[in-house]
Amino acid sequence: MEVRTRKVGVATVIDLKGQIDLSSSSKMRTAVLEAIKAKDASRVAVNLTEVSYIDSSGIATLVEGLQLARSKNCHFVIFGLQQAPREVLELARLDKVFEIRLDETAALAS
Numbered sequence: 001m002e003v004r005t006r007k008v009g010v011a012t013v014i015d016l017k018g019q020i021d022l023s024s025s026s027k028m029r030t031a032v033l034e035a036i037k038a039k040d041a042s043r044v045a046v047n048l049t050e051v052s053y054i055d056s057s058g059i060a061t062l063v064e065g066l067q068l069a070r071s072k073n074c075h076f077v078i079f080g081l082q083q084a085p086r087e088v089l090e091l092a093r094l095d096k097v098f099e100i101r102l103d104e105t106a107a108l109a110s
Contacts, residue, residue: 011043017050021060049080079107
């Protein structure tokens with residue numbers, strides 16, 4: 001899995017590519033938590049456009065990121081869900097918990 005972090009205005013966008021599983025979720029976790037803990041963090045958007053698979057460890061990382069963001073008054077949003085990751089979130093009923101947007105433009109405008 002590849003992880004890239006970039007600034008877009010006041011937001012931090014975390015671009016993920018590949019499959020998120022137990023062996024790769026630690027890279028994602030590090031990027032998400034560092035972005036939220038940054039002193040200027042007001043919005044963190046996780047780009048899942050190029051993620052074809054996510055397991056429970058990846059979901060747990062997203063939940064941890066959401067909880068930390070809420071505690072730091074940081075807006076946390078995910079966007080670009082492909083069908084398989086979307087189904088995982090829906091099965092866990094987390095699609096109602098996360099702010100999910102279609103694309104980056106919508107994620108940064110919300």
